[in-house]
Amino acid sequence: MISNLSETKDFYSTIIIGGGIVGAGVFRDLSLHDIDTLLIDKKDFASQTSSKSSKMLHGGIRYLENFDFPLVWEALHEKNLWLKLAPHLCFEEKFYLPIYSDSIRPKWMIRIGLFLYDLLSSFQNSPYEMKNKIETLEINADLKEEDLKGSGVYHDAVVHDGRLTIEVLRDAAINPRCHALNHIGLEDYEFLNDGRIRVILKDEIEGVTKEVFCNDIVFATGPFTDKVLAKSAQIHWNPQLLPSRGSHIWISKERLKIKTAILLTPNDGRVIFVIPQADRILVGTTESKVEEEYFDLQPTAEEITYLLANLNQYFPKAKIQEDDILSSFAGIRPLVKDDSTATLGKTARVHKYFQPLKNCHVLVGGKYTTFRTMAQDVARSIVHKHKKAYIQDKTLAEFRFKMRYNPFKQKGFTPEQEAQVRKYEFIRCEEDFNRRL
Ligand SMILES: Cc1cc2nc3c(=O)[nH]c(=O)nc-3n(C[C@H](O)[C@H](O)[C@H](O)COP(=O)(O)OP(=O)(O)OC[C@H]3O[C@@H](n4cnc5c(N)ncnc54)[C@H](O)[C@@H]3O)c2cc1C
Structure with missing residues (x-):
């Protein structure tokens, strides 16, 4: 070196x-x-x-709607590969997709979508589940109860990007x-x-x-x-690029009673991920055009307002405010121009x-x-x-560069000990990358 x-x-x-x-x-x-x-x-x-993403290794459940099946297939297989190659840096997570009586996608459609998602992973994903309202609230108590019908549950991975x-x-x-x-x-x-x-x-x-x-x-x-x-x-x-800006906020885990990741689908057609990691919860993202500066971006006030508004719409009991934000970050998606898609969100x-x-x-x-x-x-x-x-x-192949400290390879860890180590790893790394607001 x-x-x-x-x-x-x-x-x-x-x-x-x-x-x-x-x-x-x-x-x-x-x-x-x-x-x-x-x-x-x-x-x-x-x-x-590469440190400003939503920190997911994922097939991209929403790309199913664009019929991007080859992309979803490839990404799901890569996700499942990295879960094996780097188990100290990524782990599988359940994602709850709540269904309300006015949701654009009814329960039967969610069920078909989640089955397709598992199929495209060659059934390497842990299998999807459908939960009723009570089961959903047992796991994610702060979620809005009114008009809640239940949830679809699928599996993606969280990565330290x-x-x-x-x-x-x-x-x-x-x-x-x-x-x-x-x-x-x-x-x-x-x-x-x-x-x-x-x-x-x-x-x-x-x-x-x-x-x-x-x-x-x-x-x-x-x-x-x-x-x-x-x-x-x-x-x-x-x-060739159609750069698209996206921002995230971190809030403390104490502020929201959720035990799994949740995928929110606001009426503007976007999706917002709420992902617990260690002692924090990641919330994002936004999608907007990029201004002149590209390096070392910070979220704008509008982006923060947008994320908080959606969070409070789906978790009204929690009443999350700007003071609850521990830190935030922004990045630019390097989307490639595609004449067949009119909006940033749908750009392949x-x-x-x-x-x-x-x-x-x-x-x-x-x-x-x-x-x-x-x-x-x-x-x-x-x-x-x-x-x-x-x-x-x-x-x-596995990394030739071996971590000197790779606890998941050691036998005999209890789930509690493993969770403790993961918590340490994520906190240490996030503190390197995130700036306070
Ligand atoms: C908000 C957001 C959420 C996302 N979420 C996900 C997700 O959950 N899962 C997922 O799979 N993907 C996600 N993505 C996409 C993913 O993050 C990107 O596709 C990926 O990180 C791009 O990596 P890159 O190496 O191309 O770009 P970068 O990580 O930006 O690397 C480019 C590098 O080039 C360097 N550079 C620029 N100019 C010069 C120069 N003149 N000389 C030398 N070096 C230079 C820069 O410093 C930079 O480090 C997300 C993206 C965003 C913005």
Whole structure:
């Protein structure tokens, strides 16, 4: 591992720009195929979108309505894979979907949807259930009782998004030919006639720059991609993104009597997740257009008002106020433009791989959950250029980088002890990433 710009080599086969989950996924895949690679991020690793998600590994129950079955199938299989590969960073959670007498989706429709969801997971999901009103309130006492008919219950996973990104990066960096540096920005780049790329890197803390060469460059810059590529005179880049802003708030677990995650479906057609994690509850998200600034966003007052209003509509007894908010965060979904969908909420979460020049790879869109399969498109192309066989099952392996402290591998933990360890892990990590309002 290296820790300074001065320690980089002068040449790498591949340079990856962006240390979010997508860049990390490509980095790990190339590392497993022994391709010498440098990954850089202008900010801290996972400090942008990849630590600002709803923290779910999920198939996307709402994409069923858009008939995005291949996407849901792929994401559910990835979710169930990571539950096995990183049990210390993600766990399965029950999601209650309350049904009211005026709900747009009646009980029979929910039942069919949840069955389809389990079917698309090849029945790897724990099976869905239907609960009546009393059973629903037994588990989630603060939920609005009036007109409640019952709930559908399905299973997705909760993930520590920032930390899984770091572990994917660390696993890649185990290969001594693969280096990763944070706070190093892409200052400039030039595609040379001899097929190489001249890349100018800038240490964002010290201000110094360094020239490094590579054969392939990968842009895994998420929502920043259009802005980064617009600077190049050699790539004639048409903007591909429809960036969509989303915010979350954390409230204390004491403020809401719920024992499972709940999916709220307000009348505006959006969905809001209420997800207990350790001693807190995550509430989000919003969906709106992005203004000029993209880095290190904070929620707006309107977004906070929107989330609180919906929370109080579904949990009227709790009377949650702004003072109850422990912290909040905002990020930008790197949605790819899709002419067939008119609204942000319905824009498909598919990813796209562009190759504007034969040694320039741009990977955008998708979801956190599907980062491994997204990365395969780029990794396959680069590995083939090295005249090597691309083995897609390599990324199914457990991390080579072993956690020194992996309690779930130890036998004999009681459920209470396991819950205690999970609580510690989540709190420690969330405190790193969240800023107070
Ligand atoms: C509100 C919200 C909720 C979401 N919830 C979920 C969810 O529950 N489940 C799910 O599967 N997905 C979810 N997503 C989607 C998921 O978070 C993203 O698809 C994913 O994190 C994108 O990762 P990325 O690596 O492409 O982008 P990022 O994580 O943003 O990484 C891009 C990196 O590029 C770096 N960079 C930019 N410019 C430069 C430069 N010039 N030089 C060097 N580095 C640069 C940035 O610093 C950044 O770290 C959610 C997204 C949002 C916004």
